[in-house]
Amino acid sequence: MHSSLSALGWVCGGAVTIVQGVLDALGPDGTLVVPTQTGDLSDPALWSNPPVPEQWWETIRATMPAYDPLVTPSRGVGVIPETVRTWPGALRSAHPQTSFAAVGPHAAEVTAGHAPDCRLGEHSPLARLEALHARVLLLGAGYDTCTSFHLAEYRIPTPLVKVGRPGPDGWDVVTEVSITSDRFDELGHDFERDRPVVRGKVGAAGIRLFPVADAVAYAERWLGLHRSREEEILHPPV
Numbered sequence: 579m580h581s582s583l584s585a586l587g588w589v590c591g592g593a594v595t596i597v598q599g600v601l602d603a604l605g606p607d608g609t610l611v612v613p614t615q616t617g618d619l620s621d622p623a624l625w626s627n628p629p630v631p632e633q634w635w636e637t638i639r640a641t642m643p644a645y646d647p648l649v650t651p652s653r654g655v656g657v658i659p660e661t662v663r664t665w666p667g668a669l670r671s672a673h674p675q676t677s678f679a680a681v682g683p684h685a686a687e688v689t690a691g692h693a694p695d696c697r698l699g700e701h702s703p704l705a706r707l708e709a710l711h712a713r714v715l716l717l718g719a720g721y722d723t724c725t726s727f728h729l730a731e732y733r734i735p736t737p738l739v740k741v742g743r744p745g746p747d748g749w750d751v752v753t754e755v756s757i758t759s760d761r762f763d764e765l766g767h768d769f770e771r772d773r774p775v776v777r778g779k780v781g782a783a784g785i786r787l788f789p790v791a792d793a794v795a796y797a798e799r800w801l802g803l804h805r806s807r808e809e810e811i812l813h814p815p816v
Contacts (some may be wrong), residue, residue: 696732728757
């Protein structure tokens with residue numbers, strides 16, 4: 579689930595009401611999974627919201643606390659995922675920047691084994707959600723938040739990038755697939771035009787529901803085509 583509490587309008591009980599309502603709808607056999615990302619556990623040289631002075635960078639790298647699934651708060655994904663993260667029985671995956679939290683009978687299966695050098699690829703909860711025939715719920719959120727599209731980036735030719743973050747033994751740098759949500763809104767528009775997407779309304783917010791596997795398969799084709807064209811425009815053959 580990707581969500582925006584503010585898009586729903588006023589909700590009595592706020593995020594707790596929303597989470598409880600989704601869990602009630604899923605029932606005892608259903609599992610709720612949300613992104614609990616921590617983008618602030620990253621190289622301060624790349625920070626832009628807000629940036630920090632260069633003379634702070636080394637101090638930040640040396641003193642930033644390492645990721646702890648139990649206590650590190652999520653950032654930039656909204657109050658609903660943070661509520662799920664602290665829900666009784668919730669489990670959280672181990673990636674220090676792109677973790678997921680889950681509540682339900684498949685929570686351990688979804689969150690286990692999230693590799694430290696695989697943000698949103700084959701060794702992340704996204705691949706397990708695909709295998710479990712999970713569905714994406716966009717609850718007042720747009721396609722730009724749809725992490726399932728990122729799984730497709732790991733299945734097409736994609737540049738690699740060095741990613742820095744704090745670790746238990748000090749500052750850590752790993753090589754990762756370069757990911758971006760640029761054009762995900764456009765990708766989502768085409769996906770919704772071509773594939774079955776259940777649409778509805780909750781409060782003031784629009785919702786969309788569709789299979790993870792459909793989103794990944796469509797994005798793999800779409801990104802492969804459109805990024806190849808972008809590459810041709812930027813670097814035409816000579």
